[in-house]
Amino acid sequence: xxxxxxxHATVEALIMAxxxxxxxxxxxxxxxxxxxxxxxxxxxxxxxxxxxxxxSFRIRELAGGYQFYILSDFTGYxxxxxxxxxxxxxxxxxxxxxxxxxxxxxxxxxxxxxxxxVASDGVVHTLLERNMIAITGRAKGVGKPLQxxxxxxxxxxxxLAGLDDLPKPAEIEELMA
Amino acid sequence: xxxxxxxHATVEALIMAxxxxxxxxxxxxxxxxxxxxxxxxxxxxxxxxxxxxxxSFRIRELAGGYQFYILSDFTGYxxxxxxxxxxxxxxxxxxxxxxxxxxxxxxxxxxxxxxxxVASDGVVHTLLERNMIAITGRAKGVGKPLQxxxxxxxxxxxxLAGLDDLPKPAEIEELMA
Amino acid sequence: xxxxITDPQTDSYQVQLDMFSGPLDLLLYLIKQEExxxxxxxxxxxxxxxxxxxxxxxxxxLEVAGEFILMAATLIRIKTKLLLPRDESDPDEMDPREELIxxxxxxxxxxxxxxxxxxxxxxxxxxxxxxxxxSHSVVKVDLNPATxxxxxxxxxxxxxxxxxxxxxxxxxxxxxxxxxxxxxxxxALSEQEMATYxxxxxDDPKRMIAVVTFIAVLELARTRRISVExxxxxxxxxxxxxxxxxxxxxxxxxxxxxxxxxxGELQ
Numbered sequence: 001x002x003x004x005x006x007x008h009a010t011v012e013a014l015i016m017a018x019x020x021x022x023x024x025x026x027x028x029x030x031x032x033x034x035x036x037x038x039x040x041x042x043x044x045x046x047x048x049x050x051x052x053x054x055x056s057f058r059i060r061e062l063a064g065g066y067q068f069y070i071l072s073d074f075t076g077y078x079x080x081x082x083x084x085x086x087x088x089x090x091x092x093x094x095x096x097x098x099x100x101x102x103x104x105x106x107x108x109x110x111x112x113x114x115x116x117x118v119a120s121d122g123v124v125h126t127l128l129e130r131n132m133i134a135i136t137g138r139a140k141g142v143g144k145p146l147q148x149x150x151x152x153x154x155x156x157x158x159x160l161a162g163l164d165d166l167p168k169p170a171e172i173e174e175l176m177a
Numbered sequence: 178x179x180x181x182x183x184x185h186a187t188v189e190a191l192i193m194a195x196x197x198x199x200x201x202x203x204x205x206x207x208x209x210x211x212x213x214x215x216x217x218x219x220x221x222x223x224x225x226x227x228x229x230x231x232x233s234f235r236i237r238e239l240a241g242g243y244q245f246y247i248l249s250d251f252t253g254y255x256x257x258x259x260x261x262x263x264x265x266x267x268x269x270x271x272x273x274x275x276x277x278x279x280x281x282x283x284x285x286x287x288x289x290x291x292x293x294x295v296a297s298d299g300v301v302h303t304l305l306e307r308n309m310i311a312i313t314g315r316a317k318g319v320g321k322p323l324q325x326x327x328x329x330x331x332x333x334x335x336x337l338a339g340l341d342d343l344p345k346p347a348e349i350e351e352l353m354a
Numbered sequence: 355x356x357x358x359i360t361d362p363q364t365d366s367y368q369v370q371l372d373m374f375s376g377p378l379d380l381l382l383y384l385i386k387q388e389e390x391x392x393x394x395x396x397x398x399x400x401x402x403x404x405x406x407x408x409x410x411x412x413x414x415x416l417e418v419a420g421e422f423i424l425m426a427a428t429l430i431r432i433k434t435k436l437l438l439p440r441d442e443s444d445p446d447e448m449d450p451r452e453e454l455i456x457x458x459x460x461x462x463x464x465x466x467x468x469x470x471x472x473x474x475x476x477x478x479x480x481x482x483x484x485x486x487x488x489s490h491s492v493v494k495v496d497l498n499p500a501t502x503x504x505x506x507x508x509x510x511x512x513x514x515x516x517x518x519x520x521x522x523x524x525x526x527x528x529x530x531x532x533x534x535x536x537x538x539x540x541x542a543l544s545e546q547e548m549a550t551y552x553x554x555x556x557d558d559p560k561r562m563i564a565v566v567t568f569i570a571v572l573e574l575a576r577t578r579r580i581s582v583e584x585x586x587x588x589x590x591x592x593x594x595x596x597x598x599x600x601x602x603x604x605x606x607x608x609x610x611x612x613x614x615x616x617x618g619e620l621q
Contacts (some may be wrong), residue, residue, distance in 0.1 A: 006231075030258055162198070165314050175507065
């Protein structure tokens, strides 16, 4: 027979581990001799403990199950945390374009499109906006098209000390073989 | 100015909300006037409170960040309800190569092959693909070969707080000297 | 020889391959099994055991077998050197085993470090990390790992490969035969005194070429048309003209893939 303190801790662990609101029936399946009313009592006592300790979270009943949630006093901080530090994930199209610019710089949009085989206005624009590439000049020849190259931000993003650190095509083949 | 109790609760909320180990620098970005040492102190006090209240979870340091985890006493119950996606096992070749990179970083492929006595292109490729290692630059000297080092993913996989946390048995200590 | 090698549970070559991550790993296993001192290896005994394993591994993946075979050659070379009378007057003369011992000791350290890492990974599996209680759609957090340099390189390779296929009808060169590779090796040596293994494979980056060239070199060395030197097991292999370099015989008579290990010195 589990002690009351142990039952509380087990109920707490199960609710915390659940990615969805956890139905009380499932808790009772796992913990021997636990009834729904005893489980409810355990949750109430856990919440009292969290309140007494000034914790930032509580357990609530939602959609027929128990779930941890963060008190609204703190959600402002949480939102700030995520908006400030959104990880930059580049799409496949952006990666391809960036790779071509990195290896062929200075290069033009028409060269990029020739290699990729698709129109690339949108993705070049996005890369400019994200400061991964910059306009570096104009090519000679008809129309004097704009030329693009990579930026300091690009190097920083990929952890490169300089463009020389970029693996050479032969090295890429070796790595990927 | 936030009260100490409020700082504790905010730190707790941020760590709990983060789906990845949360670097202390990011906590300090969001909470005004918080220093890394004060954040560490807050985490220590939160853990004391969890222990005093017989809670089933704690906060730990992992890969340079803070993360909640459920005490191993309760993982048995948790696993009855939730199947954890088991981590992929690394082969002996992958482990050896990782060990060499971890203790010698930054290191080159030829150094790895010299120590292992076998070609290691395939295993280096796999480790790069799984984001356990990354290209960190180029070595000086003939051919300027690419250098490799371990990643945050590596620290997470092995449950290490940081590189200082690498196992240091006596025979390996010699390597670090 | 079966009794020393065939473990009923691992009676498959694939498993045997997985057991040893390289020739040094196999040597360490033998040193442990024979209960000998790593700093004073009885080379003759260990070489005998080692060759038994190689025989068992004959049908293995050739690339791996190649490294195991090179080590066999090194062991035989050390064994031969030990049989030669030592120059007592030269205090600097090295123990022929020294390089091998240093390599084994160094490798052993990392093998042990790898064991510690494995333990940490297992311990880490005991931890259960709860999911964030915050709905990710609310905070719009991107759970994917950040883009790495490796992703950039993969993208570059993909775009080039796709485009190349579209732009050119690439004619696949026919796989080189053993005969061609042997002719190429001999040809290279008629123009220069020495060639490295890497140079001999450099005309074609395909993996199979490296394997076929390697066998061609072994075969030519066996018939003394060329001689092979390696300053150290993993150092670059250098190929020179052999004592019977000039003897021209139809190359196809020499070709016998499967026979390389059986007829070679390895018995």
